[in-house]
Amino acid sequence: DAGVIQSPRHEVTEMGQEVTLRCKPISGHNSLFWYRQTMMRGLELLIYFNNNVPIDDSGMPEDRFSAKMPNASFSTLKIQPSEPRDSAVYFCASSFVQGAGDTQYFGPGTRLTVL
Amino acid sequence: QKEVEQNSGPLSVPEGAIASLNCTYSDRVSQSFFWYRQYSGKSPELIMSIYSNGDKEDGRFTAQLNKASQYVSLLIRDSQPSDSATYLCAVRSGSNYKLTFGKGTLLTVNP
DSSP states (O other), X not given: OOOOXXXXXXXXXXXXXXXXXXXXXXXXXXXXXXXXXXXXXXXXXXXXXXXXXXEEOTTOOSTTEEEEEEETTEXXXXXSSOOGGGOEEEEEEEEOOOTXXXXXXXXXXXXXXXO | OOOEEEOOOOEEEETTSOEXXXXXXXXXXXXXXXXXXXXXXXXXXXXXXXOSSEEEEETTEEEXXXXXTTEEEEEESSXXXXXXXXXXXXEEETTOOOOEEOOXXXXXXXX
């Protein structure tokens, strides 16, 4: 399997622009997670989906952030409008949730820089 | 608010030594515990999971869990320079599939 695929790997944009990050989970996995990692705050869960349904979006920082999972093989995280404080590495992870024993596999991440 | 605390380090050990990484958590109902390794500029990868009190060994790695003390640790025996990375402790509570991560401990193994 190719693992979790994320695109783009790097994104540089200007404040106020819309940013869309993309994720393809591992085939057969039923859960997908979006994380943000910064030096100050560490790795934070933004939102997670189970069977394409958003289960918990309490980590989404504000209304400028939105996430969708239209099918089992694709998810997007959108920031509109973007701000310099959104600069971070955004990771997508997927897992097959079954009881207590599941492993989250992380994608390579998207490094976002908002100027 | 559920918290996971780790010493940020850096923890520096000589090659061949035992590296000991520690983690405490605040939520008493936490049930699942994970150690992830993250190399600089890379994504986290799972190296150990533990669910019951006691020790769990996998090669050079041993995870230790003490739920009464709300403490989980990772021991790396015969440390190698390739073990130099940031180690993230993650905790999951109950049926909630969310993981709460610590900020990580930077480990440096000196040749």
